Amino acid sequence: MLDEKALREWVRSVTRGETSRRDFLRTMAALGVAGPLANSLLAAYAPAAAQTKASADDFMPTKRGGGGKLKLLxxxxxxxxxxxxxxxxxxxxxxxxxxxxxxxxxxxxxLVPILAAEIPSLANGGLSKDGTTVTWRLKKGVQWHDGKPFTADDVVFTWEFAADPATGAVTHRTYKNIKRVEKIDDHTVQVVFPEPTAYWFDAFVAGRGQIIPKHLFKDYTGDKSRNAPYNHKPVGTGPYKIVEFKPGDVVRYTINPDYHVPNRPFFDAVDMKGGGDATSAARAVLQTGDFDYAWNMQVEKNVLERLERGGKGRVVVWPGRLIEHIQVNFTDPWTEVDGERSSIKVPHPFQTEELIRAAYAKAVDRRTVAEQFYGRAGQASSNFIVAPPRYASPNTSWEFDVEKAAALLDQTEWKRGSDGIRVKDGKRMKVVYQTSINSTRQKTQAIVKKAFEKIGIEVEIKAVKAGI
Incomplete structure (x- = not known):
């Protein structure tokens, strides 16, 4: 969500000729708004100013700082x-x-380079023809916030840290199948895979690719990883330095004056406040104007529209990768093995059956959830990859049909008992459906529960606080 008052003022200045279209687009880029979306906003508020075709230079900032404090929720x-x-x-x-x-x-x-000097390709020799090696050339002159140089040693160490099972890293799956990462020189590393790997850019790229400094974490590897003080007081290479972190509450950042990208970042400080719920977060931007941007607005359609009419902010919607979905447990949560429930040693009593999962898919009313609960922010989909548009497949489809879902279950060995719930070998077909406390998600749970019980599946609803 963007602050409505500020947005309107920027566009008015463009219309009056006081601000160039280029400067408007640069400001929006500094706010993290992609070029196509910024042009859409300009077209909505100042159609005449939006006619000129954008160039890459339109989005380039001209100085570091000066943007004040950005308040995120x-x-x-x-x-x-x-x-x-x-x-x-x-x-x-x-x-x-x-x-x-x-x-x-x-x-x-x-792919765009951040700490890399360039994106590996066949043309520049970064990708091997057999698909087993990737050579990354690193950007020179980059410093950690404490002044130490960023080098290939940090990249190698990050792989070692995440790939070590004892670390318990959530990024482990990204790095565990790498055969080795070799330092060629201070600014070159080579990633070696045991077999041809098409998805070579999973490692060291985007969210899971964040590099941590070897000189600070080297004594906190394996089972010592969670004892590192730098988990709460990070020293990075990024545009902002940490000022204060209160877990479960707030993070405060200040600008990195030595950031390796010229004329960036735009804001002098960033506050990231956490906690509460989606509705109060929406209110803080749209109604009170206390924050500049709020994330993940899972707020009911009518509530969001009413808050937007408050005039302090505007809801901006664009397709992304975060798809609301139901995750299915393939292990048995009811059976304990070696002190562990949901052990991979014990498969789930029925969710491993393809017919049952197919019945689930037909029993979920995607359209009602999307249109009635999310409004313009929702779109029913059978795909996880829905954006960018060129990756959204037109070859998959979904269908909501409770009768067909029941017919699929009738083909299994799970038969309805006297109360309508399916049973096999004395065991009831029961699931626990869990999500975070949020009115939109709770209404979604209610719709799914009703349909599942019609086809003979007992559903126990559980909701936990979003902060947990």
């Missing part, structure tokens, strides 16, 4: 500033302000 509060030990997207986002990857993806899913 995440209703799920961060608990750590080490992405490799994160417990959710809030931790990824909070740590990314300080740490950086070798490369990231822009709004059109193109």
């Amino acid at each position: 995440w209703w799920q509060a961060p608990t750590t500033l080490n992405v490799h030990l994160a417990s959710g997207g809030k931790d990824y986002d909070a740590s990314r302000v300080v740490y950086e990857p070798l490369a990231a993806l822009d709004g059109d899913a193109n």
